[in-house]
Amino acid sequence: MQTFNFLKPNRDNIKNYSIIGSLLVLVSLIDVISNAFLQINLTFFLPGSLTNLFPLILGLIGLNMMRIDYSGNKTLDLLNKNINTNNFNALLTLLILFSIIKVLPQSLSWMILDATISGDSKDACTGTGACWTYIKVWFRRFMYGMYPNEFHWRINTAFILVIALGFVGYFMKENLKKYLALYYVIIYPVIAYLVIYYLISGGSFGLQWVETGAWGGLSLTFIVSFFCLIFCFPLGMIFALGRRSNLPAIKYISICYIEFWRGVPLITVLFMSSVMFPMFLPEDFFMDKLVRVIIAITLFEAAYCAEVIRGGLQSLPRGQYDAAKSLGMGYWKMHIFVILPQALKLVIPGIANTFLALVKDTPLIFVVGLAELAGMLALAKTNPKWLGFAMEGYIFASIIFWIICYAMSKYSYNLESKYKTER
Amino acid sequence: MNNIIKKFIPQILAILFVVLIFGFLTLNAQTNMDNRGIDFGFDFLSQESSFDVQFSLIEYSGSDSYSRAFLVGLLNTLLVSFISIIICTILGVIIGVARLSSNYLIKNSAAWYVEFFRNIPLLLQIFFWYYAALRALPMPEKANAWFGVTYMTVKGYYIPSMVWENLNVFLYCGLAAIISIIVLRNYASKLRDTQGKQIPVLLYSLALLIVLPLLSFLFGGVSLGFELPELKKLSKISYIYEGGISLPPELIALVLALSLYTSTFVAECVRAGIEGVSKGQKEAAASVGLTPNQVLKLVIMPQALRIIIPPTTNQYLNLTKNSSLAAAIAYPDLVLVFAGTALMQTGKAIEIVSITMLTYLTISLTIAAIMNWYNKKIEIKEK
Numbered sequence: 068m069q070t071f072n073f074l075k076p077n078r079d080n081i082k083n084y085s086i087i088g089s090l091l092v093l094v095s096l097i098d099v100i101s102n103a104f105l106q107i108n109l110t111f112f113l114p115g116s117l118t119n120l121f122p123l124i125l126g127l128i129g130l131n132m133m134r135i136d137y138s139g140n141k142t143l144d145l146l147n148k149n150i151n152t153n154n155f156n157a158l159l160t161l162l163i164l165f166s167i168i169k170v171l172p173q174s175l176s177w178m179i180l181d182a183t184i185s186g187d188s189k190d191a192c193t194g195t196g197a198c199w200t201y202i203k204v205w206f207r208r209f210m211y212g213m214y215p216n217e218f219h220w221r222i223n224t225a226f227i228l229v230i231a232l233g234f235v236g237y238f239m240k241e242n243l244k245k246y247l248a249l250y251y252v253i254i255y256p257v258i259a260y261l262v263i264y265y266l267i268s269g270g271s272f273g274l275q276w277v278e279t280g281a282w283g284g285l286s287l288t289f290i291v292s293f294f295c296l297i298f299c300f301p302l303g304m305i306f307a308l309g310r311r312s313n314l315p316a317i318k319y320i321s322i323c324y325i326e327f328w329r330g331v332p333l334i335t336v337l338f339m340s341s342v343m344f345p346m347f348l349p350e351d352f353f354m355d356k357l358v359r360v361i362i363a364i365t366l367f368e369a370a371y372c373a374e375v376i377r378g379g380l381q382s383l384p385r386g387q388y389d390a391a392k393s394l395g396m397g398y399w400k401m402h403i404f405v406i407l408p409q410a411l412k413l414v415i416p417g418i419a420n421t422f423l424a425l426v427k428d429t430p431l432i433f434v435v436g437l438a439e440l441a442g443m444l445a446l447a448k449t450n451p452k453w454l455g456f457a458m459e460g461y462i463f464a465s466i467i468f469w470i471i472c473y474a475m476s477k478y479s480y481n482l483e484s485k486y487k488t489e490r
Numbered sequence: 491m492n493n494i495i496k497k498f499i500p501q502i503l504a505i506l507f508v509v510l511i512f513g514f515l516t517l518n519a520q521t522n523m524d525n526r527g528i529d530f531g532f533d534f535l536s537q538e539s540s541f542d543v544q545f546s547l548i549e550y551s552g553s554d555s556y557s558r559a560f561l562v563g564l565l566n567t568l569l570v571s572f573i574s575i576i577i578c579t580i581l582g583v584i585i586g587v588a589r590l591s592s593n594y595l596i597k598n599s600a601a602w603y604v605e606f607f608r609n610i611p612l613l614l615q616i617f618f619w620y621y622a623a624l625r626a627l628p629m630p631e632k633a634n635a636w637f638g639v640t641y642m643t644v645k646g647y648y649i650p651s652m653v654w655e656n657l658n659v660f661l662y663c664g665l666a667a668i669i670s671i672i673v674l675r676n677y678a679s680k681l682r683d684t685q686g687k688q689i690p691v692l693l694y695s696l697a698l699l700i701v702l703p704l705l706s707f708l709f710g711g712v713s714l715g716f717e718l719p720e721l722k723k724l725s726k727i728s729y730i731y732e733g734g735i736s737l738p739p740e741l742i743a744l745v746l747a748l749s750l751y752t753s754t755f756v757a758e759c760v761r762a763g764i765e766g767v768s769k770g771q772k773e774a775a776a777s778v779g780l781t782p783n784q785v786l787k788l789v790i791m792p793q794a795l796r797i798i799i800p801p802t803t804n805q806y807l808n809l810t811k812n813s814s815l816a817a818a819i820a821y822p823d824l825v826l827v828f829a830g831t832a833l834m835q836t837g838k839a840i841e842i843v844s845i846t847m848l849t850y851l852t853i854s855l856t857i858a859a860i861m862n863w864y865n866k867k868i869e870i871k872e873k
Contacts, residue, residue, distance in 0.1 A: 149594040156593045163595045316501035320508055330854035331847045332811035338829050339847070342839040346522050347515040427611040434818060441613055448621065458622040465610045465618065472609035 084132045085143055091129030095122035099165050103172055123161055130157040178462075189453055201456040202463045205447050209463070212283015212438055221274065222286050225266040229259045229293070248408075256297040263290060279357040283438040285467065288429045291361060291439070296422050298365040303372025308402065310377055321373070328370035333428055336367050341435040360432050364425070371421050379414035380406065419479030423472055440464050519840065534836045535560070541831050543822045545738050556832055563827035564849065570744050570823065571810040577749035578809065579802075582756025589761045600757070608754040613815055615751055620743035620819045630721060631729040639718055645730070647737040648719035655713045663706040670702075671695045740821035744813065752809045756802055763798030764790070796868050803861050807854055814850070824849060 099122050130151050133143065150160040181196025184203060192198035202209070211219050232255060239247065267290075268277060282290070309321030328336075340363035341356070348354060383406060391401040430441035438446060444460045447453060523530060535557040542552050546562045547569060588600035607615070625644060628634070633643040641648040654660070671694075678691045706712045719734035767790050775789040776782075816823035817830060829846045833839060 149592075152592055156591075156596070160593060160595050163599055314497060314501045314504075317504050320504055326855065326858075327851065330851040330858075332814040332825075332850055334814045334817060334825055335829060335843065335847050335850065338825070339843050342833065343843045346519050346840060348522075349518050350521060350525065427609075430611045430613040431815070433613070441611075441617065444617070457625065458618075461614060461618040461622050465614055468611050468614060469606070469609045472611075473605060476605075476609060 084135065085140070088129040088132030091132070092126050093129075095126035095129065095161070096164070096168070098122040098125075099168050103169050122165065123158075126161045127154065127157055130161070197459050197462075198456055199459065201447075201453055201459050205443075205453070205460075208284060208447065209440060209443050210284045211286055212443060213281040214277060214283065214286075215275075215281070218275070218277065221266050225263050226286070226289065228262050228266070232258055232262075252301055256294075259293070259297065279355050282357065284443050285440050287432075287437065287439040288426065291357075291364065291429050291432060292422070292426045294361050295364045295368055295425055298361075299368040299372050299425075300418070302365065302369035304376055304407075306369060306373035307376035307380060310373065311380055325370045325373050328367050329374070333364070333367055333431055334434055336363050337431060337435050339363065356435065357437060360435060360437060364428070364432075368421065368425050371424070372418065375414050375417035375421055376410065378417060379410035382413060383410055416479045416483035419475065419482060423475045423479065426475070427468070427472060440467070528837060530840065532841055534838055534841070537836075539832065539835070541835065543827055545741065545822055556836070559832055560824070560828050560845070563822060563824035566821070566827070567810070567813055567816070567823040567825075570741060570748070570816065570821070571806075571813045574745050574748040574752065574809055574813070575806050577745065578753040578756055578805075581749060581753035582802075583760055585753060585757035586760025586764070589757065590764060604754040604757055607750050610751075612747060612751050612812055613818060615747040616743055616815055616819055619746045620740065624739045624743055629729070630731055639716075641719060641731060643731070644739070645736075646739050647742055648731045649735050649737070650716040650718045651735045653715040653717055655715075656711045659710040660703060660706045660712045663702045663710065667698045667702040670698055674698070738821070740816070740819050743819060744816050744821050748809055748812060752805055752812075755805045755808075759798050759801045759805065762801075763794040763796075766797045767793045799868075800861060800865055803857060807857055810853060811850060 131154065134147055134151055134153075134157075135143065151157050177196050179196075181194045182199055183192045183194050183196065184199040185191055186200050187204055189198075189201075191200045207216060207219065211222055214222065235250070239250075265271060266274070267282070268279070306321045306324055309317045310325060312318050312321070337360065340359045344359055344363070345354075387405060387409065388401065391405040396405070429439060432439060433442040433445065436442075441464065444457075444464055448457050448460060536555050538553055539556045539559045540552045541559070543550055543559065543562050545566065547565045548558075548562060550558060550562045585600045585603055588596050589604070591597050591600070627642055627644040630641070630643045630645055633641045636642055639650050674694055675691055678689050681687050681689065707714075717734055719731040719736070722730055722732045724730050771789055771793065772785055775785040780788065813823060814825045817826040820826060824846060829842055833842045836842070
């Protein structure tokens with residue numbers, strides 16, 4: 068005769084246990100949900116702190132009852148294997164579930180259900196939720212800074228052109244492919260610079276001059292990180308080769324350079340570019356603030372780039388060097404035709420990570436008075452007509468940056484796994 | 491002959507290039523400073539600074555010198571880095587282990603935590619905590635007590651301060667406990683190597699660590715009192731807490747942002763370290779009869795730590811460098827006090843920015859040197 072073993076669920080009494088167990092878990096979930104959504108405390112009859120612990124205890128007992136090894140029931144096995152392997156795991160599972168139930172409805176109602184987006188002044192925001200009207204009104208400022216509204220098409224066109232030029236490499240003819248590196252390292256930066264200079268800065272071709280002080284918002288983030296990337300890559304390559312050189316003078320100059328920039332915070336570099344740099348330039352030589360910032364960040368990031376590229380150079384097997392040398396190749400021939408093409412392919416994910424760090428660092432240019440997204444937020448926050456919406460602003464900026472950085476990190480991760488399998 | 495030319499010409503050119511750049515810059519700096527009537531020198535460090543710093547670990551007032559202001563800034567930087575490093579390590583280890591959990595929910599929550607905090611620029615996170623989250627806290631008079639004695643308000647976090655009597659006796663006792671633990675450990679490992687006996691070192695160490703300081707309370711005349719923060723009315727509507735220690739909101743925002751941001755990187759290091767130890771190691775250790783605890787302590791952890799520690803130290807370095815973002819929310823760290831206020835007052839741009847950069851460089855290089863030494867020490871010696 069089957070005895071109803073209360074403490075040890077097994078295959079024989081699976082029906083009773085799984086049903087009682089899931090019922091208990093269900094009750095505990097219902098208790099938390101009703102607490103969170105309807106503000107009804109189902110367990111009001113229990114003393115103080117026990118009310119809060121009640122669903123937890125109930126759920127734990129329930130999960131414990133459901134924990135049957137090799138039950139034969141597919142769903143139950145899957146559940147046990149994934150969220151319910153032992154008591155500690157069950158406790159963590161319940162805690163996570165409960166906190167999601169508690170937090171999610173609140174933040175959802177603040178962000179979406181109770182939020183306002185209509186209207187175009189602060190008065191429209193009367194609800195308890197977020198005021199997305201603020202973002203809507205300031206959207207163009209956040210994207211383009213103080214750039215005149217009627218010229219925003221110029222920024223958009225310039226970006227589209229630069230991106231399109233970047234994709235040219237994909238559609239190059241087979242016999243032109245050998246010039247690809249030349250194109251990306253030398254020609255492309257020059258063209259991109261000219262496009263951005265003539266379109267965004269203006270001043271010729273009938274376009275009105277817009278000074279760099281007016282540039283800002285997210286577009287400035289893109290401009291700064293784009294230029295820093297294309298300039299810091301060749302510079303980093305030079306220092307990476309220099310650090311691996313046999314010639315002591317070149318080696319130590321490179322080491323000093325790399326270790327110096329890697330040892331100081333970017334913010335002091337930016338301070339240097341804004342207060343110290345002008346002292347080191349010839350008299351009457353004026354350099355735009357944006358240009359100074361781009362130079363400073365480029366010098367800074369080049370050191371990180373150099374270390375990434377050095378990693379790629381080091382990971383190549385010695386045989387590659389020996390083989391190239393045995394064919395009678397000199398230093399430059401060996402590096403240009405044998406070493407660098409292989410090493411650079413290896414470091415693409417690392418470079419993507421450096422670029423990601425660069426994008427995350429660009430808000431720092433705010434400390435020298437260039438108003439990119441974070442700077443525009445600080446400006447909008449102190450506008451007397453729009454006081455008190457700091458939360459919305461920062462959440463908006465965080466979401467934008469998060470999407471950009473997440474996409475990039477996923478992309479670099481994909482590249483990494485792609486090149487890992489190829490070698 | 492040809493070889494010598496090949497070797498020396500590029501080196502001489504490189505050195506010449508560097509010298510020329512530095513010479514050019516120095517020349518420009520000299521003419522510029524002559525024109526503006528600024529002289530180069532570090533005399534200003536001993537001059538009276540005449541500005542106040544709102545949060546400082548050591549006694550400081552406007553009548554102190556610039557070098558003391560520098561020290562105040564440096565200590566504040568080190569304080570915020572130290573607190574953040576401790577918190578980010580604890581968080582990072584928990585999240586890193588959680589990412590390897592068999593529990594679907596835990597694994598994915600940890601993964602999303604990492605993806606979330608890693609992909610938002612640190613400056614935005616600092617701004618978010620400082621300008622948005624901490625500003626939503628209650629005013630001092632409406633604050634609820636946390637744990638009964640601490641108050642989290644919009645003006646900062648108020649905690650009781652400790653009032654010690656005969657602190658030095660207590661510290662000596664602590665020191666004695668640490669020394670005796672080291673002796674005990676050495677003795678235990680000797681005993682294990684020569685006679686194969688095991689003694690529960692951890693238990694004894696804990697006992698020593700608790701008992702010795704406790705004895706100092708009973709016999710050494712040490713006593714510990716707490717000074718609680720108390721609400722005081724300044725005027726009709728403005729209240730303030732007095733007594734105890736107050737942590738300014740800038741510090742809290744900075745610590746929160748730095749430790750949450752860096753903990754994601756530490757978590758990835760921890761995960762990579764544990765994943766880096768092959769499964770065979772664990773099985774081999776278990777098959778020679780080690781208990782699960784011994785497997786973890788003697789086989790897995792030493793190997794995992796070898797992978798974990800170098801990149802984690804790198805993250806600590808990054809955190810220390812990132813703490814300079816404090817300047818953006820006016821936490822008086824090295825950059826704000828020295829490269830900000832002091833620079834504005836003296837106008838000695840070159841000297842002050844160089845000192846600030848050299849300070850960070852010294853911190854980085856020192857830690858890097860220690861790390862290199864440590865790496866050499868723990869390297870697997872292949873025969």
